[in-house]
Amino acid sequence: MASNMRKVFVFLFLFFICISLVYADLAELGINPLSMEIGSRPLGMGAAYAGLADDVNAVLYNPGGMAWAKGVSLSITSMTNIAAVQAYPTGYGSSFGFAVVTNKISDIPIPTGIANSESSVVLLSYGTKLSFLPQYGKQDWLQRIGIGANLKGLMGQRLTRTGFIDRSASGWDLDLGFLWKGDDWWTAGLSMQNILPARALGGGSIKWDIGGEEEGIPSVTKIAASARVIGDIDTPIFMEGRELVISGELDFSLAKQTLLRLGGEWNFSKEFYIRTGIMQQSGGQGVSSDLNFGVGYLTEKWGIDFATYREPAMGARYSYLSVLYFPQDWIVFRRLSFNQPSMILEEAIEQISLVNNAVTYDEKIEVFGKVKPGVDVYINDLRAAIGSDYSFKTVVPLHLKKNLVVVEARYESEKKTWKYKVLRKKKVELAEEKKVKEELEHAVTSEDKKTLAEKEKEILKTKEKVETLVTMGVIEVSPEADFAMDAGITRGELATWLVKASGAPLPEIKENLYVDVPATHPLAPYIFVVNKLKILQHFPDGTFRPDALVSKDEGAIIFKRIFQQTGTVR
Numbered sequence: 001m002a003s004n005m006r007k008v009f010v011f012l013f014l015f016f017i018c019i020s021l022v023y024a025d026l027a028e029l030g031i032n033p034l035s036m037e038i039g040s041r042p043l044g045m046g047a048a049y050a051g052l053a054d055d056v057n058a059v060l061y062n063p064g065g066m067a068w069a070k071g072v073s074l075s076i077t078s079m080t081n082i083a084a085v086q087a088y089p090t091g092y093g094s095s096f097g098f099a100v101v102t103n104k105i106s107d108i109p110i111p112t113g114i115a116n117s118e119s120s121v122v123l124l125s126y127g128t129k130l131s132f133l134p135q136y137g138k139q140d141w142l143q144r145i146g147i148g149a150n151l152k153g154l155m156g157q158r159l160t161r162t163g164f165i166d167r168s169a170s171g172w173d174l175d176l177g178f179l180w181k182g183d184d185w186w187t188a189g190l191s192m193q194n195i196l197p198a199r200a201l202g203g204g205s206i207k208w209d210i211g212g213e214e215e216g217i218p219s220v221t222k223i224a225a226s227a228r229v230i231g232d233i234d235t236p237i238f239m240e241g242r243e244l245v246i247s248g249e250l251d252f253s254l255a256k257q258t259l260l261r262l263g264g265e266w267n268f269s270k271e272f273y274i275r276t277g278i279m280q281q282s283g284g285q286g287v288s289s290d291l292n293f294g295v296g297y298l299t300e301k302w303g304i305d306f307a308t309y310r311e312p313a314m315g316a317r318y319s320y321l322s323v324l325y326f327p328q329d330w331i332v333f334r335r336l337s338f339n340q341p342s343m344i345l346e347e348a349i350e351q352i353s354l355v356n357n358a359v360t361y362d363e364k365i366e367v368f369g370k371v372k373p374g375v376d377v378y379i380n381d382l383r384a385a386i387g388s389d390y391s392f393k394t395v396v397p398l399h400l401k402k403n404l405v406v407v408e409a410r411y412e413s414e415k416k417t418w419k420y421k422v423l424r425k426k427k428v429e430l431a432e433e434k435k436v437k438e439e440l441e442h443a444v445t446s447e448d449k450k451t452l453a454e455k456e457k458e459i460l461k462t463k464e465k466v467e468t469l470v471t472m473g474v475i476e477v478s479p480e481a482d483f484a485m486d487a488g489i490t491r492g493e494l495a496t497w498l499v500k501a502s503g504a505p506l507p508e509i510k511e512n513l514y515v516d517v518p519a520t521h522p523l524a525p526y527i528f529v530v531n532k533l534k535i536l537q538h539f540p541d542g543t544f545r546p547d548a549l550v551s552k553d554e555g556a557i558i559f560k561r562i563f564q565q566t567g568t569v570r
Helices: 002-019 025-029 040-044 063-068 431-442 446-471 491-502 524-532 552-566
Strands: 071-078 081-089 094-110 113-129 145-161 167-180 186-193 205-208 214-216 220-231 242-252 259-268 272-283 286-298 302-311 316-325 349-352 358-360 364-371 376-379 391-397 401-411 414-424
Touching: 025 094, 025 113, 025 145, 040 259, 040 272, 040 286, 040 302, 040 316, 063 094, 063 113, 063 145, 063 167, 063 186, 272 302, 349 401, 364 376, 364 401, 376 391, 431 446, 491 524
Parallel strands: 358 414
Antiparallel strands: 071 081, 071 316, 081 094, 094 113, 113 145, 145 167, 167 186, 167 205, 186 220, 205 214, 220 242, 242 259, 259 272, 272 286, 286 302, 302 316, 349 364, 364 391, 376 401, 401 414
16 A cells, blocks of 8 residues: 555656756746736736636636637737737637737846847637537536637747857647636636646647757646626626726746736726736746736727736836727627617517616516527516517516616527616606696687697696606605695705705704704704705794795895805806
């Protein structure tokens, strides 16, 4: 038994020795030509990207994210340091990737003088979702897992050093990646880079032209995760038009210390991004920790990113500029495309009853339409029943004020989401409206009818404003009572409306305010606020008179004070 255990340990020892052959010349300079930490967006986030991998940069950081990747990227830090990357979707939940990277590092200080390194790498990538398995393709959890692989070829590595013969080398290696979209707002990733044991299948090492020496390529395992903690849909914190993504990862290597990367990306105004991150790196002088920064501008079809980071071999800060392009119709095999649904579509959703910014008085809204065969529709995370004629119908409850109706179309492993805003207003019956309708019914002459019709139009315009104020909770109207615009406003009612419109917090009242406003009065908090703001004050005799009507002159003074405080009157 002990003998067998010794054999196992000897085998494991020799195996890891093969994986990590002496990595002398380049390691001393802090250079790994097959390290693909490139791209302004990932670098701006401290290179903590293996757990996010949601754009074309997935080709370089985690091929497991390739299943959702599309586009072209050109990154430049100088004319000799350029990376061209593309991800090309197949239409079957997978993508092909290709990258060409040239890298030159000059004037690296060494004991005998200086060293220069030039390299060129070609990368082929492929990623797909686990839903490609025929018997499991419809299962949602498999559609959330992506797997991928990279084949990296070092086409040329040139090394010049003072006091040494110039050398060149070549080699190749493999990467494997996994990405799990656990939910719409968080993901977890695993990226295993340079996994081939030395000399396996002729790869896993760098072969020098002089001396026939080989250097092992250190393998790196990245365990990472990301979370969209702020957003306008399916996030822990709702904030319309804003988005915050945080990411982190640990990089493990047998040849180097464990590295920690943390990053964040803040999106505001829908198109502008600010990024920062802490990036640990291994160089010739050991492990360093640096703070990276980046900015970006992104539209539906193209984008531009900029980042600054520290290059470990030189110990100096560099800038990276990336230009990206996302073709709308770039796909190998067309299966089904999604466009923004309006009233009638010729794509995934052929017809839908919703329109954005709809207004209704009803407590619910009926959503119906028609889809292409095989398309599933989810409305506010609930699956809608689809009939034999591919029509769907569901009812969505509404609350007062604004409502967000989220429509999601799913076809096999693809998903597209649209958002519709619906305003449910409070219906108000005006006493003046009833009166003018009655007068119209009894009107005899055409002149009287015309006059009353014009009056009705003016009342309806005012009614729309009143309904908006009632909906927002500024004005309260009893369900059994009609709202009369000419009935006058009491001082207590006006205090309530002003405070609700301002959004000022209501204090706790523990003592009587005035002779006629005890602490228990229902309007006491509102009266306290307007008095403190010097908008509506008490009378000299120590009363507030909350039930007294506001006169026209008093109203003019009150609103003048409001305008002066808000700066709207000059």
